[in-house]
Amino acid sequence: MPGRRGGIVNKASPTIQDVARMANVSTATVSRALSAPASVAEETRRLVIEAVERSGYRVNQTARNLRRKQAGAIVVLVPNIGNPFFSRILAGIEATASKAGLNVLIADTRQPRAHEGPLSEYLHNNRADGILVLDGSLPDRFFSAGNRSHPPIVYACEWSEGTRLPSIRFDNAGGAALAVEHLADLGHKSIGHILGPLDNVLTRERRRGFDNALKARGLPMRPDWYFDGDFTLATGANAALRWLELPERPTAVTASSDEMACGFMSELYRNGVKVPEDVSVVGFDDIDIAERFIPALTTISQPRMEIGETAANALIDLIRNPDRKPTGTGFTRLLDARLVVRSSTRAVA
Amino acid sequence: MPGRRGGIVNKASPTIQDVARMANVSTATVSRALSAPASVAEETRRLVIEAVERSGYRVNQTARNLRRKQAGAIVVLVPNIGNPFFSRILAGIEATASKAGLNVLIADTRQPRAHEGPLSEYLHNNRADGILVLDGSLPDRFFSAGNRSHPPIVYACEWSEGTRLPSIRFDNAGGAALAVEHLADLGHKSIGHILGPLDNVLTRERRRGFDNALKARGLPMRPDWYFDGDFTLATGANAALRWLELPERPTAVTASSDEMACGFMSELYRNGVKVPEDVSVVGFDDIDIAERFIPALTTISQPRMEIGETAANALIDLIRNPDRKPTGTGFTRLLDARLVVRSSTRAVA
DNA sequence: TTGTATGCGTTATCAT
DNA sequence: ATGATAACGCATACAA
Numbered sequence: 149m150p151g152r153r154g155g156i157v158n159k160a161s162p163t164i165q166d167v168a169r170m171a172n173v174s175t176a177t178v179s180r181a182l183s184a185p186a187s188v189a190e191e192t193r194r195l196v197i198e199a200v201e202r203s204g205y206r207v208n209q210t211a212r213n214l215r216r217k218q219a220g221a222i223v224v225l226v227p228n229i230g231n232p233f234f235s236r237i238l239a240g241i242e243a244t245a246s247k248a249g250l251n252v253l254i255a256d257t258r259q260p261r262a263h264e265g266p267l268s269e270y271l272h273n274n275r276a277d278g279i280l281v282l283d284g285s286l287p288d289r290f291f292s293a294g295n296r297s298h299p300p301i302v303y304a305c306e307w308s309e310g311t312r313l314p315s316i317r318f319d320n321a322g323g324a325a326l327a328v329e330h331l332a333d334l335g336h337k338s339i340g341h342i343l344g345p346l347d348n349v350l351t352r353e354r355r356r357g358f359d360n361a362l363k364a365r366g367l368p369m370r371p372d373w374y375f376d377g378d379f380t381l382a383t384g385a386n387a388a389l390r391w392l393e394l395p396e397r398p399t400a401v402t403a404s405s406d407e408m409a410c411g412f413m414s415e416l417y418r419n420g421v422k423v424p425e426d427v428s429v430v431g432f433d434d435i436d437i438a439e440r441f442i443p444a445l446t447t448i449s450q451p452r453m454e455i456g457e458t459a460a461n462a463l464i465d466l467i468r469n470p471d472r473k474p475t476g477t478g479f480t481r482l483l484d485a486r487l488v489v490r491s492s493t494r495a496v497a
Numbered sequence: 498m499p500g501r502r503g504g505i506v507n508k509a510s511p512t513i514q515d516v517a518r519m520a521n522v523s524t525a526t527v528s529r530a531l532s533a534p535a536s537v538a539e540e541t542r543r544l545v546i547e548a549v550e551r552s553g554y555r556v557n558q559t560a561r562n563l564r565r566k567q568a569g570a571i572v573v574l575v576p577n578i579g580n581p582f583f584s585r586i587l588a589g590i591e592a593t594a595s596k597a598g599l600n601v602l603i604a605d606t607r608q609p610r611a612h613e614g615p616l617s618e619y620l621h622n623n624r625a626d627g628i629l630v631l632d633g634s635l636p637d638r639f640f641s642a643g644n645r646s647h648p649p650i651v652y653a654c655e656w657s658e659g660t661r662l663p664s665i666r667f668d669n670a671g672g673a674a675l676a677v678e679h680l681a682d683l684g685h686k687s688i689g690h691i692l693g694p695l696d697n698v699l700t701r702e703r704r705r706g707f708d709n710a711l712k713a714r715g716l717p718m719r720p721d722w723y724f725d726g727d728f729t730l731a732t733g734a735n736a737a738l739r740w741l742e743l744p745e746r747p748t749a750v751t752a753s754s755d756e757m758a759c760g761f762m763s764e765l766y767r768n769g770v771k772v773p774e775d776v777s778v779v780g781f782d783d784i785d786i787a788e789r790f791i792p793a794l795t796t797i798s799q800p801r802m803e804i805g806e807t808a809a810n811a812l813i814d815l816i817r818n819p820d821r822k823p824t825g826t827g828f829t830r831l832l833d834a835r836l837v838v839r840s841s842t843r844a845v846a
Numbered sequence: 847t848t849g850t851a852t853g854c855g856t857t858a859t860c861a862t
Numbered sequence: 863a864t865g866a867t868a869a870c871g872c873a874t875a876c877a878a
Contacts, residue, residue, distance in 0.1 A: 177849075565856085849876105
């Protein structure tokens, strides 16, 4: 006698059928009572709810998704899960998505065979109802390759230049300009800049803001005052070594990320150079440690939680209203950056 | 004429039916060719593969999961997604799970209504084939409440004390002992300790290791040399204030987390106290910034990527072999911690 | 407002 | 080795 053993019925999870039986209604009514309560009589609804509670019924999302032809999930494409910069953003995304009943899948775009495997899987395999891209280095055409249809896509933080896809961004150029203004106001006339990876949009945007602000103030732009980097602590430290070798050193340096700023200060310290006495430093991002670094880092702060929420909401909106045109300025939003002055900058003597 | 518009057929994603038609075989054969290639004739298999490629067919995971009664995903219960400590671990989990074809769902246990909502949802709603718990403060009985069955569960990093569930852990007590040994070897006779949250297992384990090592060395254990904390930068800074007020200060302090150690040093710096000249400091975790803090932090390092991989593998093993008994020492593994000596510690004068 | 009936795309059982 | 067919659990079109 299958389903029974020793006289005890194997408890499988209750299905909509079980609930229907208990409430003396059809499965259709149970389904309606749960997903469109208004379309069911008050009394019937009560009966169903009670049966649901007594049986401990939970809808089988897999079955629901199959029937509704949806995935019940969004996927977030992250360049590097290990990078703390993204964790706050992810928190914002997760909170927003789970409120909307959507699971959040994380995929690392820097994973070895990510591009052929998981990524195109998510793109074309109906495994996600929408995609949030935090990686601007994925070529835009990646998403339209093969002319196949894909779910709604929204860029957050980073974006692919020239993309027509909606994107939620910080005002990176504006933030970089803020840093220069601040230093110029303190009397600095020679300002250097540590770059992120050259193929990164944020690197370019921040540099653009930096350059423009320099120009606006009539300050010099010397090639040897730009330092290579890739956003990491290590390359920041490397920039410090380069700075030390300079015949003529800028009295202030702005970094395209806090991590590089910290690496820079760290290496200077090891070489007996003092911040801000000998050189002023401004970071970018305002990561947690910035406030507690030695010295506390002056930096550009961005609402990271908020960008996650905003991007998730934009994507959910697109998912719920597939007819809406995702292109156009209405879907691209710019979040303000702001300067946080701490102890790594001071007026020139 | 539904499905057609203007003479152009709407391309829906191809199904197994389409492939079957193209290859002149039944859907059953296609299914077999894909999930059990050995059970299909060489030539047939070739035909199917070709049809799959020509049509661009991808299996519909939702349908497969419904049929197989599985979720195709594991869920990771994290105390706080924003905490950088977890990101490396997540990276390890993600890499391992995706190799096994499993999606990774992240749930924040500290989210407002997490306990009633999402969590029990994941537990009992077949939304996950397995659960990885990184939060030891969830009461163990939470998982067996209501006597309902649940998917396999594995603890990683943290665990609920007295649990019979498998867990993958670092040797926290051993690591803490390493810190004390190091300081004692440097001649320190008065050593303080900054605690994590009191209800946390790691706090207790690390304190136990600390206490035992102190005892073994015949060093004093003074109540006023234990400082409250909760693993964050802020409470580390707070501990520094407490240290400053002490009539008799320990010459060395070990912290239960790197963040607290950094906060501690940061606040000392602001009060003109020098590390390691005036006091030695040892952290715990070896987060990225430790190496580049000022001074570089001596700390206890743990293989965080590896613990993620190990835990994910253990869970996957349990999922694939449901009959195996998840209890017992075979499933609980201890990963070694190791001391990394940098510049925040030195011998007493 | 409610019930009946069908199908979402796949896999597994049972024949052949 | 292959094919026909029946579920998996739910949601909806249609009928009543």
